[in-house]
Amino acid sequence: MAGSKLSGHDVARIEELLLDDVSADRSVAELAGACGLSAGQFSRAFRRTLGTSPHQWLLEQRIARAKCLLRGKQSISEVAFECGFADQSHLTRVFLRKVGMTPGEWRRAKYSDA
Incomplete structure (x- = not known):
């Protein structure tokens, strides 16, 4: 093996x-x-x-899904729930660690011109 x-x-x-x-x-x-x-x-x-480890891979997949959902009008807490995070705070902590900014900051940076 x-x-x-x-x-x-x-x-x-x-x-x-x-x-x-x-x-x-x-x-x-x-x-x-x-x-x-x-x-x-x-x-x-x-x-x-x-x-990567299974856990880190899963977190990366959840963050990728959150980024897709953040393009829409859902609240960040709804995005967190839909992506399998315990709550908005959990999503925010993981998102900040992986992306370098909070979901709200990321949303504003990507879609402030829209």
């Missing part, structure tokens, strides 16, 4: 599990089981395949 990566089929299955129901709190053990691997094997293979 040393040096192994996830197959394209496994990546698609994991993406489906993580993104189809953003409110579901999937454990590494559950994701690993879907691929027929132990949690440790899965975590190493995931990192080799996608270059």
